[in-house]
Amino acid sequence: MDYFLELFLGGLTRGSIYALIALGYTMVYGIIELINFAHGEIYMIGAFTGLIVAGLLTMYGFPGVSILAIAVVCAVIWAAAYGYTIEKVAYKPLRGAQRLSPLISAIGMSIFLQNYVMLAQTSDFLPFPELIPHFGFMESMGSIMSSSELVIVLATISVCVALTLFIKFTKLGKAMRATAQNRKMAMLVGINVDMVISATFVIGSSLAAVGGVLIASHIGQINYYIGFIAGIKAFTAAVLGGIGSIPGAMLGALVLGLTEAFATGYVSSDYEDVFAFMLLVLILIFRPSGIMGKEKAQKV
Amino acid sequence: MSETKSMNQQGFLNLFLTAGCDSFPHALRKSFLVAVWFAFLTFPIMVIKVNTIENTVVWHWHKIGYLAVAVFFGSFIWRWLLARKELKKDENREETRIESLLTRVQSHPVLKYLALGVLAAAAAVFPQVFNLYQTNIMISCLLYIVLGLGLNIVVGLAGLLDLGFVAFYAVGAYAYALCNMHWGLNFWFMLPVGAVLGALLGILLGFPVLRLRGDYLAIVTLGFGEIIRLVLENWGEVTMGPSGISSIDRPALFGVKLGVIGSTHYMYYIMIGLVILTIFSVNRLQNSRIGRAWLALREDEIACQAMGIDKMKTKLMAFSLGATWAGMAGVVFAAKTTFINPASFTFWESAIILSIVVIGGMGSIRGVIAGAVILILVPEYLRDFAQFRMLLFGAIMVLVMVFRPQGLISAKRKVYEYKVNTAGAANE
Known part of the structure; x- marks a missing residue:
C-alpha cells in the first residue's frame, strides 16, 4: 500500500510540473493555433536562470527561503522576456503565412535556444542546489512524500487556481478568451490582439519557469537538454486534455503523470519515455480532440 | 543611366537606414533599445557562470558588449529585410540570380549538356583527385x-x-x-x-x-x-x-x-x-x-x-x-x-x-x-x-x-502554356 501511495504521490508531482508547462502550450495554441516548440526551452532557460541566481545568492550568504523566492522571481522575469522576444522574432513576422512556416520556425528556435544555452553555459549536467526547505511536520511521512513534492503540488494548485480566476474575471483574461474564439472579431471590438498574444506568451513562459525552478530543485541537476523531453511530454498532456482548453491541460497532465508513475513502478523503468509517447500516439489516433476538447468541424 | 543607378543606391541606403521607422534618428533609437533589450535578455546566461559545488562565479562581461553591438547593427538589417519583403510582396516574385542562371543553363540545349557533362566528369574523378x-x-x-x-x-x-x-x-x-x-x-x-x-x-x-x-x-x-x-x-x-x-x-x-x-x-x-x-x-x-x-x-x-x-x-x-x-x-x-x-x-x-x-x-x-x-x-x-x-x-x-519561406532555390510550378497559334490551328 505504501508503495502504491508513493507512486501515486510521485505521479502527482510529475503531473504538476507537466501541468505548469502544458498550460503555456495550450494557451498559445488556443490563441494562434501554433505548437510553440520553443516552450520546452523556456522551461529550461527558467531552470538555468534559477540556478545562476541561486548560486550567486548562496555565495553572498542569503538565508534559505529568500533564495528560493528570489530565484523563482528572476526565473519568471527572464523566461517571460524570452517568451516575449521569441514571439516577436520568430512568430509575429509569419502571421498569415502557410501553416508549416511558423512550425518550422519554432523548431529552429528550439534548436537555437538549446545550443545557445549549451555554448554559453555547459553541456554537462549541473548540480542544482536544494532550495526547497525541509518541513518538520513532513518527517513522519518521509517515506512516501518529501517536502519538495508537497511544495510542488501546492504551488501548482495555487498557480492553476490563480490562472483560472485571471482568465475568467480580469479584462485581459476576457480579451484572451475573445481572441481565442475569433481573432478578427476581437480586433473589431477594439481588442489589441498583438498585445493579447504577447501577454499569452509572457504568462505561459512564466508558468514554465516556475515549473523549471521547482523541479530542478527537486531532482537536483539540470542540463541544456531537459526542455526537449519535458516539452514533448507537456505537449502530450495538453493534447490529452484537449489542446486549447486550460482545465483540460491540468487534467491531462495529471493523467499523464500518474500513468507514467504507475507504468514505471509496476512495469519497467527502462521504457519510461516510451509510455508517454505511446499514450500520445494512441490519444491522437482515437480521440484527437482530447478529454475535454471540443470536436471542431473543418471549415471550407 | 548612371543617374538612375545612383538614385537606386540612394534609395537603397535610405531604405536600409530608415526601414520601418519615421526617420534616421528614430531608427537609431529603436536599434539602441533593441540592443539594450537583448543585453538584458542574455545577461544571466551569457555573463554569469556559477559553480554551485565550489561556490565560485565567473563573469564574462565582454560577451554582452559584443552581443549588444551585433544586435544594434543586426536590427538595421532585420528591419531592412522585413521592409524589402513587404515591397516585394506586391510585385510578382522575380527569380533570384542563381535561379535565373540555372533556368538559362537548363533551357539552353548546348549549355545544358555541357554543364551536365562537366558535373559528371567532376563526380567521376573526385575520389582520384x-x-x-x-x-x-x-x-x-x-x-x-x-x-x-x-x-x-x-x-x-x-x-x-x-x-x-x-x-x-x-x-x-x-x-x-x-x-x-x-x-x-x-x-x-x-x-x-x-x-x-x-x-x-x-x-x-x-x-x-x-x-x-x-x-x-x-x-x-x-x-x-x-x-x-x-x-x-x-x-x-x-x-x-x-x-x-x-x-x-x-x-x-x-x-x-x-x-x-x-x-x-x-x-x-x-x-x-x-x-x-x-x-x-x-x-x-x-x-x-x-x-x-x-x-x-x-x-x-x-x-x-x-x-x-x-x-x-x-x-x-x-x-x-x-x-x-x-x-x-x-x-x-x-x-x-x-x-x-x-x-x-x-x-x-x-x-x-x-x-x-x-x-x-x-x-x-x-x-x-x-x-x-x-x-x-x-x-x-x-x-x-x-x-x-x-x-x-x-x-x-x-x-x-x-x-524566404520558399527556400534558397524555390520549386517552380509547371505552367500550362497556351499558345495562340496552335489554338487557332486546332479551330480550323
Whole structure:
C-alpha cells in the first residue's frame, strides 16, 4: 500500500510540473493555433536562470527561503522576456503565412535556444542546489512524500487556481478568451490582439519557469537538454486534455503523470519515455480532440 | 543611366537606414533599445557562470558588449529585410540570380549538356583527385542528398511535416547490421530489403496517423521516431543496446573484399549511382499523376478531395515512398561506417534532414541538393566552428522561414502554356 501511495504521490508531482508547462502550450495554441516548440526551452532557460541566481545568492550568504523566492522571481522575469522576444522574432513576422512556416520556425528556435544555452553555459549536467526547505511536520511521512513534492503540488494548485480566476474575471483574461474564439472579431471590438498574444506568451513562459525552478530543485541537476523531453511530454498532456482548453491541460497532465508513475513502478523503468509517447500516439489516433476538447468541424 | 543607378543606391541606403521607422534618428533609437533589450535578455546566461559545488562565479562581461553591438547593427538589417519583403510582396516574385542562371543553363540545349557533362566528369574523378578524408565527407553529403530528397517527397511535395524521418533511416541501418551479423547477408541483397522495410514501416506508421492535421502529425511522427530510438537503446538482447553493432561488412565488389581505400571509392560510386537513381525517380514521381495529387493535397485538402483524389491513398504513398529512400540510405550508412548505435538516430538527425529540405527549398530537387551541399559540406570545412553548427542550423531555419519561406532555390510550378497559334490551328 505504501508503495502504491508513493507512486501515486510521485505521479502527482510529475503531473504538476507537466501541468505548469502544458498550460503555456495550450494557451498559445488556443490563441494562434501554433505548437510553440520553443516552450520546452523556456522551461529550461527558467531552470538555468534559477540556478545562476541561486548560486550567486548562496555565495553572498542569503538565508534559505529568500533564495528560493528570489530565484523563482528572476526565473519568471527572464523566461517571460524570452517568451516575449521569441514571439516577436520568430512568430509575429509569419502571421498569415502557410501553416508549416511558423512550425518550422519554432523548431529552429528550439534548436537555437538549446545550443545557445549549451555554448554559453555547459553541456554537462549541473548540480542544482536544494532550495526547497525541509518541513518538520513532513518527517513522519518521509517515506512516501518529501517536502519538495508537497511544495510542488501546492504551488501548482495555487498557480492553476490563480490562472483560472485571471482568465475568467480580469479584462485581459476576457480579451484572451475573445481572441481565442475569433481573432478578427476581437480586433473589431477594439481588442489589441498583438498585445493579447504577447501577454499569452509572457504568462505561459512564466508558468514554465516556475515549473523549471521547482523541479530542478527537486531532482537536483539540470542540463541544456531537459526542455526537449519535458516539452514533448507537456505537449502530450495538453493534447490529452484537449489542446486549447486550460482545465483540460491540468487534467491531462495529471493523467499523464500518474500513468507514467504507475507504468514505471509496476512495469519497467527502462521504457519510461516510451509510455508517454505511446499514450500520445494512441490519444491522437482515437480521440484527437482530447478529454475535454471540443470536436471542431473543418471549415471550407 | 548612371543617374538612375545612383538614385537606386540612394534609395537603397535610405531604405536600409530608415526601414520601418519615421526617420534616421528614430531608427537609431529603436536599434539602441533593441540592443539594450537583448543585453538584458542574455545577461544571466551569457555573463554569469556559477559553480554551485565550489561556490565560485565567473563573469564574462565582454560577451554582452559584443552581443549588444551585433544586435544594434543586426536590427538595421532585420528591419531592412522585413521592409524589402513587404515591397516585394506586391510585385510578382522575380527569380533570384542563381535561379535565373540555372533556368538559362537548363533551357539552353548546348549549355545544358555541357554543364551536365562537366558535373559528371567532376563526380567521376573526385575520389582520384581528392584524398580519402574528402571522399568520405562527400559520401556523407551524397547520403544526405538521398535522405533530403526522400523527406522532400513527404514534406515538400505532400506537405506532411514528418519529424521522425530518422526512424526509417534507423530501421534500414539496423536491418542490414543485424542480418549481416546473424546470417551474413550481403549489402546488395539488403539494399532493396532496406527499401522495402522502410516502405512497409511508412505504411504501418502512416495508416493510423494520417487522419491528423499538420501539427499533430508532426508531434506523432516525432514521438514515433523517439519510440524507435528508445526501443533500439533498451532492447539489448536484439539490438545490442547503446553499445551498438560493430564490424559490419563493407560492400564487396563481385565477391572480392576490398581494402579501406578501395571500398571507400567503391562506396562513393555506389552513392553517386544512388543519388542519380533518386533524382531520376523523384523527378518522374513529381510530374506523375500521384505527384500532381500530392501538390494538390498540399495546397488544399478539401478541394483536392472534391476533385476525386483519394486522400488516404495519396498520403500513404507519400509516406511510404519517402521512407523507401530513408531505408536504403540506412543500409548504405551502416555499410559505410561499419558501426552503428542508437546515438546516430536522434531527433537531431531528423532536424538536420528537415533543415536541408527547408533551407534548400521545399519541393525543389535542385534546392534540396543545394541545401545538403551547403549544410553538410560547409560545416565540415569549417571544423573550428563545428560547435556552432546546430546553433546556426536553428538560426538559419528561423531566418529562412521569416524572410524566404520558399527556400534558397524555390520549386517552380509547371505552367500550362497556351499558345495562340496552335489554338487557332486546332479551330480550323
